[in-house]
Amino acid sequence: MTMPLVTAETVKRVIHELYDYEIADQDAAMTANTAGAIITGSRHLLSLELEAIEPPFGYAALTAEAARLAPKKKR
Amino acid sequence: MAHSHDELLSFDVGALAGKLREHEISPVELTEAYLDRIARTDEKIRAYITVTADLARKAARKAETEIATGKWRGPFHGVPIALKDLCYTRGIRTTGGSKILADFKPGHDATVWARLARAGAILLGKLNQHEFAYGITSSNPHWGICRNPYALERIPGGSSGGSAAAIVARSAAATIGTDTGGSIRIPAALCGCVGLKPTWSRVSRHGVIPLAPTLDHVGPITRTVRDAALMLNVIAGFDRNDSTSSRERATNYAANLDGGIGGMRIGVIAELNNDLSDDVRRAFDGAVAALRGLGASVEEVSIPSLPMAGIVNAIITWAEALEYHEQWMRSRPQDYGADVRRLLETGMMTPAADYVRAQRARPRILADALAALEGHDVLIAPGSGVPAPKIGAADNLAATGQGVDYVSAILRFTSPFDVTGQPALALPTGLSGDGLPLAMQIIGRPFDEARVLQAGAAYERARGPLPAPAPL
Numbered sequence: 311m312t313m314p315l316v317t318a319e320t321v322k323r324v325i326h327e328l329y330d331y332e333i334a335d336q337d338a339a340m341t342a343n344t345a346g347a348i349i350t351g352s353r354h355l356l357s358l359e360l361e362a363i364e365p366p367f368g369y370a371a372l373t374a375e376a377a378r379l380a381p382k383k384k385r
Numbered sequence: 386m387a388h389s390h391d392e393l394l395s396f397d398v399g400a401l402a403g404k405l406r407e408h409e410i411s412p413v414e415l416t417e418a419y420l421d422r423i424a425r426t427d428e429k430i431r432a433y434i435t436v437t438a439d440l441a442r443k444a445a446r447k448a449e450t451e452i453a454t455g456k457w458r459g460p461f462h463g464v465p466i467a468l469k470d471l472c473y474t475r476g477i478r479t480t481g482g483s484k485i486l487a488d489f490k491p492g493h494d495a496t497v498w499a500r501l502a503r504a505g506a507i508l509l510g511k512l513n514q515h516e517f518a519y520g521i522t523s524s525n526p527h528w529g530i531c532r533n534p535y536a537l538e539r540i541p542g543g544s545s546g547g548s549a550a551a552i553v554a555r556s557a558a559a560t561i562g563t564d565t566g567g568s569i570r571i572p573a574a575l576c577g578c579v580g581l582k583p584t585w586s587r588v589s590r591h592g593v594i595p596l597a598p599t600l601d602h603v604g605p606i607t608r609t610v611r612d613a614a615l616m617l618n619v620i621a622g623f624d625r626n627d628s629t630s631s632r633e634r635a636t637n638y639a640a641n642l643d644g645g646i647g648g649m650r651i652g653v654i655a656e657l658n659n660d661l662s663d664d665v666r667r668a669f670d671g672a673v674a675a676l677r678g679l680g681a682s683v684e685e686v687s688i689p690s691l692p693m694a695g696i697v698n699a700i701i702t703w704a705e706a707l708e709y710h711e712q713w714m715r716s717r718p719q720d721y722g723a724d725v726r727r728l729l730e731t732g733m734m735t736p737a738a739d740y741v742r743a744q745r746a747r748p749r750i751l752a753d754a755l756a757a758l759e760g761h762d763v764l765i766a767p768g769s770g771v772p773a774p775k776i777g778a779a780d781n782l783a784a785t786g787q788g789v790d791y792v793s794a795i796l797r798f799t800s801p802f803d804v805t806g807q808p809a810l811a812l813p814t815g816l817s818g819d820g821l822p823l824a825m826q827i828i829g830r831p832f833d834e835a836r837v838l839q840a841g842a843a844y845e846r847a848r849g850p851l852p853a854p855a856p857l
Contacts, residue, residue: 316734324733331718333730341727345734348703351696352739358690358749365744366599374628 316346390418394555398612401558402460405452412452412463416445416507419465423509423556426857429537431529432551434470435478436510441465444507451505460615462505467557469545470511471518472498472603473592481594482514482544484527484720485713495592496624497561497603504619509557512547518563518596519706519725520544521571521795522779526722530776533576535821535854539773542572542795544596548606549576554857559612561620563593564602566698567799570811570826573606574768575795577813577822577851580606581613581838584831585806586631588617589624597705598629599744600698600803610812610841614639617834633832641835642842647680649840650761654828656691657766657798664817669767672814672825675847676765681840686757686764690750694801695793697750700735700743701804707732724780751805758830763840768811768824770794798826808834810841813851822851 318338325333333341393415396404404410420438427433448463470480473491480486494502502508513531515523523531523546531546533539534553541550545562549572552560562569564582573580581604588603595601605616621635653673661669673683707714710729718726757764774791802809810827817823827844829837 321730321734325730328733329715329718337723337727337730341730341734344731348696348700348731348735349739352700352736352742355693355696355742355746358693358746360742360745360749363745363748365741366747367744371629378625378628 316342316349318342321345388414390421393418394422397608398460398464398559398615399609401464402615405463406457408452412445412448412507413442415463416441416465416509419509419556419558422554426554426556429532429857430534430550430554430556431513431531432547432554432556433467433510434480434482434513434528434547437477437508440477441507441509448505448507458503458505459619461501461619463507464505464558465507465509466501466559466561467509467512467548467551468498468561469514469548469563471514471563471594472561474498474508474511477511479511479594480528481518482516482525482528485717486594487527491592493592496589496626497593497620500620501561512545512551512560514547515544515568516722516725517594517710518544518565518568519728521567521792522776523547523572524776532776533773534857535577536773536819539775539821540575542575542773544568545606546572549573549578549580552576552578552606552608553854559608559616560606562604562606563596564604564799564803565596565600565702566796566803569602569604569606570768570799570809571795573811574824575773575822577816577824578606578608579610579613579813579841580604580811581617581834582802582809583617583621583834584631584808586629587633587635587808587832587834588620589627589630591624591626591630595705595709597702599705600701602803610810610838610845611639611642613810614642614838631832636835638835638838641839644839644843645679646676646840646843649681649763651676651681651683651840652686652757652761652764653683654691654757654764654766655685655687658685660770660794661767662771664772664821665767665770665823668814668817668823669825672765672844676844679843679847686761688750688753688757688801690746690753691801693746694750694804695797697743697746697804698800700739703728703732703735704737704740707735747804750801751807754805754807755830762836764828766826766828767798768826769798772817772819772821772823802826802828807831808837810837812841812845814848816851
């Protein structure tokens with residue numbers, strides 16, 4: 311599996327266009343290198359046979375949080 | 386009976402509880418001893434960001450009056466403790482170790498502090514940490530470099546570095562830390578004290594600044610296993626303010642600490658029983674021998690998917706941390722330390738698909754861990770692959786690409802159990818040839834903290850206390 315190419319230029323553009331600041335070339339290169347390794351690592355997770363596995367978000371968590379947030383009616 | 390400050394500081398919470406209840410020790414004199422200790426040592430250690438001396442004295446006087454009139458609230462009544470500065474304290478500065486929140490005073494308490502306060506604990510102050518809990522050195526660019534009491538030129542670990550350093554420097558009787566990739570257990574391991582990451586959802590996260598909510602845990606850092614159990618007794622349990630907190634009944638975690646481990650079946654995690662420094666190897670093998678000597682059977686077990694846990698932890702943390710910090714990354718990126726900002730920038734490159742895939746991998750890894758626990762009571766692993774690195778070692782690697790990757794050598798032992806959410810206890814196994822603390826972890830089934838603590842207490846009794854660090 312080849313490592314996806316995340317370039318320093320991509321990192322700089324994302325930060326510039328989405329976050330409106332600039333970073334140095336060296337910092338961008340380091341971030342690009344780490345990001346490339348992450349995306350490669352994520353592809354390796356497929357070896358865990360995830361097809362039949364639900365992500366552990368769950369409806370119970372959704373309803374519990376909604377219940378906490380719901381305004382209480384005054385009687 | 387009058388006690389010297391050194392004598393007062395020598396008692397763990399378990400010992401203090403009886404002495405305070407029986408009026409052998411006054412909460413006021415105890416608090417003064419700790420405040421004096423902080424004044425004498427914290428210039429060197431930098432364990433504290435904020436010391437709440439006046440509030441502590443006021444709380445101590447109140448505790449003294451209550452105990453004198455027979456209103457004893459339990460083992461933490463009159464005991465001086467401190468909180469990682471990630472925990473909200475009403476009206477008291479809560480920085481998260483950051484410049485961004487340098488002036489933030491919450492309007493309410495974190496549940497963990499509210500429960501400790503209700504139990505009569507006295508707040509000495511707020512503890513130094515890695516900025517926003519996003520790192521393991523606690524070399525904080527805004528509030529000072531936190532140092533390891535065993536070797537001032539070395540890191541205490543992190544992110545709860547101040548919480549562990551304060552325990553070992555005896556500038557708090559017990560502390561609270563948080564753990565997303567190892568931030569309770571790493572500093573406990575590197576500083577030579579006890580750190581318990583409870584099961585995810587066992588302790589409320591309400592009012593604790595998040596790093597990655599689906600991985601964040603809150604727990605005790607203490608001198609002894611018994612103290613960790615006593616603290617868990619106070620902070621565990623459902624909290625209506627945290628919808629993810631568990632309704633699983635909390636038990637008395639200190640009840641079986643004297644139960645021993647004769648007949649207990651312990652699994653050594655094969656995937657974490659390699660690439661250890663010589664000192665760590667020697668200490669870990671010694672711990673295994675000690676456990677066998679106490680009557681436990683110990684054999685190697687495998688968690689095949691465990692090597693994937695590090696990348697799962699990283700992807701989830703990158704994505705969830707960025708979501709919390711995004712507003713400040715737009716408006717105040719220059720106010721972050723360089724290392725934390727770089728991690729948040731890495732999060733910007735993390736595809737959403739990878740985040741969901743990482744979440745889907747978690748049940749697989751937990752299933753493998755539970756399979757390894759079949760036929761075993763607990764699992765064990767080293768607390769870290771190396772003793773405490775020198776301050777700046779991780780930065781040097783990042784800048785030059787030269788040297789040992791200490792971050793990976795440490796995190797790979799702890800981050801899997803944030804991914805699985807299992808309870809994991811770090812406790813000392815001895816000192817390296819250089820006099821640095823070494824540690825192991827005891828890992829249990831979800832919500833089986835009692836057995837983890839029971840095993841830890843038995844080992845701790847057999848090993849005895851670590852030699853104290855040189856006077857500060």
